[in-house]
Amino acid sequence: MENFELTILGCGSAMPTTRHYPSAQVLNHRDRFFMIDCGEGAQLQYRRNKMKFTRLQHLFISHLHGDHCFGLIGLISTLGILGRTGELIIHAHADAERVFKPHLDYFCHELPFNVRFNAISPSKNEIIYEDKALRVSTLPLKHRIPTCGFLFEEKEKERHLIGEMIKFYNIPVKEIADIKQGADFITPEGIIIPNNRLTRAADPSSRYAYCSDTIYQNKLISLIEGVDLLYHESTFADDNKARAKETFHSTAIQAATIAQKAQVGKLMLGHFSARYMDDSIFLQEAREIFPDTILANESLKIKF
Template sequence: MAEFNLNILGCGSALPTTRHLPTCQIIDLRDKLYMIDCGEGTQLQMRRMRIRFNRLNHIFISHLHGDHCFGLPGLLSTLGLLGRTGAITIHAAKEIKNYMDPILAVFCKGLPFEVKFNLINPHQHNLIMEDRSVNVYSIPLKHRIAACGFLFEEKPREAHIIRDMVDFYKVPVKKLKDIKQGDDFVTEDGEVIPNSRLTTPATPPKRYAYCSDTAFNPDMIPIIENVDLLYHEATFGEDEALRAKETFHSTAAQAAEIALRAKAKRLVIGHYSARYENISVLKEEADKIFPDTILALEGMVIPL
């Protein structure tokens, strides 16, 4: 079971190339899958990467540009062909209904599962989804249309039981859950055994921030501060800084500057413009500001 892995299915920008696919990522957290954006080719990439369709229950769409959502109709249709019965929830701005309702009515009639929509405000930082494993928050971005990123905050885990100590004090099985959650143990003789003697601290929860597409936007820094992993678009290099500004995108150097100011532990860049046949130049520019930047590539799996 994956503890917390990021799968890169596509990391190109709007113009399709043979080098990169449109944007899509899947978070694999405690054996649950959460999709972020769904560009064309998503379901084929899921096949190539051996990602199980039936574990996917939530899809987060950052904004309504085609390279981030044109894969949705095909994916939903395939889920129907595979016999899915459980509901799937799409988290996106209200405009998603204008796009998806006609498609569902014409091409996805009779799906054996319900498609739910959680309509979010991309201009606000809010908690938009919560389950037993994770809280997901919106991150307002700065793009040509309303767009938001997503912050995935893993929920705290339980402490680890020290098996030898539990056996030594003859702790009943029914008490283990309470001890994992911090309780002390009282023996039959009334002796209080401190929790610290029975457990080791839980693995610290991880945080992942996804920020694509956006112009340079320091306003996001308080939201993503100290994240374990930051994905930030780097559509252009410094040679196209003016183009980046005009199209509300970022350069690799600007992505690195955000990571540096936010004190992110690691940075992944992606959403490469089709003009860059060699994306190593983007890594070189980012490395000067934020060393050891990771270049996103299709098929990459990054453990948190």
């Protein structure tokens, strides 16, 4: 199966602690790295997890609160020191370029590569990145400032050839690509050989939904229905549900309710408030509603 792996670099919230770094993740798809949020210390965690800086091509910033983007300038500066030459693309709210461009001009004015900002609309559900194998869409969230999550979807994969059948029917190389896509083969005599005789089913495609800072909202359910893994913030436990509502955050129970209603494969909780010294309370509360729940933690890796 193709490489599709998530690494957690940080899962804390705004108040710094010695237990967690601020929000940052890296999704590895076919050895191309996509960073999701970039809190302070993201580049240190990136190096600690022995990931190659040259593989990083795109950054997705959910919103412009510091615990989700204060690591950006340091990371870009380091990429310049390492001699990177390929373009780096930052997908973020339109204000991101206005906020970070002066810092880049001052601290990173001699970069050997181009930094390009791709302005996104957090209030819309739309495709913001696409290549031949992967699609990324925004997930509108409701927070104190414009905020969105991201849905990463592998495109449908090619079917597997049955080697002995390809050889038996002496199928020309020029026909192989179409057969992998599901086409039948027509022999020189006009006989149709059905595709299911020549191939096996493709590997299932993976889907990952990242939902950062947000209040509970039912409209998210249809957008993430059936994803393999849902990361949903759970800043507070149920003892602080009033505070969660006041600050436009979610509780572990609310995150689990979203997961249950969306029938996701697995739920990962994160963005833990510094007021809790033991994260297990989030897990206990969420599993009462959605048993297949885990906690995010620094350096945790999940393979799809």
